[in-house]
Amino acid sequence: MTGAARVLLVDDHMLIREMLQERLKSEGFEVLATGDTTVAIELAFDLQPDVAVLDIDMPGRSTFEVARVLHAESPDTRVVFLSAYVRDAYIEQALAVQASGYLCKCEPLEEILAAIGAVAGGATCYSRKVLRRIVIEGSRARLAEEPVTRSSLLTNRERDVLLHVARGLSQQQVAHVLDISIKTVQHHLEGVMDKLEIHDRVELARYAIREGIVEP
Numbered sequence: 001m002t003g004a005a006r007v008l009l010v011d012d013h014m015l016i017r018e019m020l021q022e023r024l025k026s027e028g029f030e031v032l033a034t035g036d037t038t039v040a041i042e043l044a045f046d047l048q049p050d051v052a053v054l055d056i057d058m059p060g061r062s063t064f065e066v067a068r069v070l071h072a073e074s075p076d077t078r079v080v081f082l083s084a085y086v087r088d089a090y091i092e093q094a095l096a097v098q099a100s101g102y103l104c105k106c107e108p109l110e111e112i113l114a115a116i117g118a119v120a121g122g123a124t125c126y127s128r129k130v131l132r133r134i135v136i137e138g139s140r141a142r143l144a145e146e147p148v149t150r151s152s153l154l155t156n157r158e159r160d161v162l163l164h165v166a167r168g169l170s171q172q173q174v175a176h177v178l179d180i181s182i183k184t185v186q187h188h189l190e191g192v193m194d195k196l197e198i199h200d201r202v203e204l205a206r207y208a209i210r211e212g213i214v215e216p
Contacts, residue, residue, distance in 0.1 A: 005120035009033040010040040011055040037061040044074045050120045056083040067097040086129040101125040151211050153195045161188040166208035
């Protein structure tokens with residue numbers, strides 16, 4: 001590769017986005033950044049970046065879908081997913097869209113920067129937590145075991161509560177639909193939040209859509 005590697009950085013957390021952008025620029029990368037997946041596709045079409053770093057947990061259009069579009073619109077762009085979570089469902093989808101990396105935000109910043117640079121140079125990079133969940137066979141990688149998602153920990157009733165909450169129903173409405181008390185709804189909702197480690201209704205809705213529990 002000649003010249004500075006061009007990186008498209010897509011993360012809806014402004015502080016993280018700006019920090020990574022600043023550090024990447026200080027390392028000699030040419031960086032465009034956005035917190036909007038639709039804008040990301042437009043930028044990729046114009047910039048044809050060497051690497052697109054996509055935060056997995058984004059509002060709006062799924063970043064896995066964005067990755068598929070990038071492969072079609074900018075086939076030479078290598079995609080790296082960045083996430084605070086290492087979940088089998090995410091890893092499986094990242095591998096399915098032929099990502100060149102999956103990095104965990106818990107890794108030291110220097111290692112994340114080094115991994116992005118390595119991917120720009122043609123390598124494939126995964127965080128240590130991800131490597132423990134996959135098997136690399138030649139140029140391909142797959143999950144070491146059948147996917148185990150947090151949603152599999154939910155009881156049938158908890159999934160019912162999550163489904164209706166994700167559809168925007170109030171606790172009172174959920175209680176009416178399921179013919180249970182509001183107190184019981186609250187109990188199940190607390191169980192859902194604890195098992196999924198998500199304590200916000202909006203985030204629960206986004207999770208339910210990503211996992212196919214409810215249609216967007």
